[in-house]
Amino acid sequence: MNNNFNDLRAAVVGIGGVGGYIAAMLCKHYEHITLAARGSRKESLSQNGISMKSEIHGSFTAYPEKVTETSDIGAQDIIFICVKGFSVEQVCNELKEQVAANTIIVPVMNGVDNAEKIRKAFPKNIVLDSLIYISAFANEDFSISQVGTIAPLYMGTIVNDERHNAAVHIVNAFLKEAGIDCQIPADIEAETWNKYILNCSQNVITAYYDCDTGHIRENPERTAQFETLMDEAWSVAKAKNINVTQADIDELMRKFRYVFPATSTTSLQRDFHDGKPTELDMFSGYIIKEADRLNVPVPLTKELYTQLVKRI
Template identity: 45%
Template sequence: MGENYNDKKIAVVGAGGVGGYMAAMLAANYPQVSLVARGERRKAIDEKGIILHSDYHGEVAARPMQVVESAAELTPQDYIFICVKNYSLEDVCATLGSCVNDGTVIVPVMNGADPGERVRALVPAGLVVDSLIYIVAFAGEDYSIIHQGGFADIRIGIQNASKEEAEKVQETYELLLGAGIDCKKAEDIEREIWRKYILNCAYNVETAYYMNTIGELRSDSVKAEEYESLVQEAYLVAKAKGIHVTQEHVEAIIHRFYFELAEDATSSLQRDIRDGKRAELETFGGYLVREAKRLGIEVPVSERMYEELKRRQQF
């Protein structure tokens, strides 16, 4: 399957955990992969390539065709995977003018409920394919990528896709499978995105609020109850937005909290706030609270935790 895509120009914007994983897998299988990375990270990849230490795939070492500081340096691409933090998305989109044409497929592989919507508003050309990824991956001190766990599962789709859009989704699916990336097509991609987002509105926000591991949260009955409340509040917002999530989805998220997540699990929001870095608080907390207010939904636990975390983030 992969050889059919060897003539495709593919760009990955961002070389953190997710972007580094995507770039390593794509560059190991396709010859025309460009990577956008900055500063010391770019220098390291230029010198050694992308090194992926994966519990799932083993050791992967790949050299992109080129590593550039900005997407503005690229010629038109067939596929662009945007793998950056949400607060960088507007800046990234402003650099895409030279590398996007009407035939370009743009796939934001990011946290949150609305990155695809935002890209569509900011980039007039090309076609946006929505996605989400379930993965535990992060960059090490040497900028190699550590991928933990036996899974890396990306879902892609376009809500209510036309025939032409469905064909582009199919081609993107084949491209990813050809790179050895586990991928599923989702007919209701909004529902899949919100299933992950509801989980993250509880998982990221409460681990950051208490600076606790998942094990510490679920061993405290008050904190565990608050976790359930965060899940239910996000679910109510999703339902009010017309997303086709169900109470069964909520129960599965809560079951995962009690029985599936590792005792020592932490979140990216928690780690970034702890380390004094800029964090995706507006993605996991602010967006939900603002949407709830717009829709007239009461989300008291989400609001309390978001406001306190926002206060701590003021430098």
């Protein structure tokens, strides 16, 4: 691995909301950035560059070194995978011939088993663990919008060895130098589950009622369901010995009650609303699978999952 960041070669796979944000920031700062996209998105990005309207970083257009399909990105030092959960297997297949022995792979996605799936596909590579708190989306014209005043990316490794820990620090510095708020938490597994518990409650309840956070909050019955979903996902985390504490859950509840804007929606709600493929299986589906394996009751998660599946 070359430690001169200007010489590093990095690719972003999946130029939607999250990948688009990371790609725009990297392209603005570094020379050797490849974007993996397909169809008309690929054509537009190669002709026009990547445009972003960000409430943190302002509006700008930046230009990647190369825009190509995932199966053609070539040798890279770092690959960021920013697709929806249901695309991970396909992306891994497309990357098979592209990943070199020293390539570091960083999924930046929701969910708790994507890094594991990627580790299985690339057992010799360093695959880091990460998550991002952001609200970002790709527009019809393939430009990216990022809303809100913060977008922290948490990164770490559940594989605790020297190689992995060194890689965390390199990728962290690489992202920070490009202006991305990258932080290394003490326990990345707990941090990932923390957000996942929020996704398994807030995303699911907003999708179920097809409404924003304000409409859950102002309704005591829906708020109680939100809390039950949180408790069920937390029970699964505890059964898996993940260190999510009562204080973490209280903090999620505080954010839900007082911090998230009333108009905030979730990715699952938007995907259901728009009739797009969803990450329901990555949220409730995985919780149910693990709950059944570990004998943890999750009745509300199962009920809402069953109802939501009928809408697909």
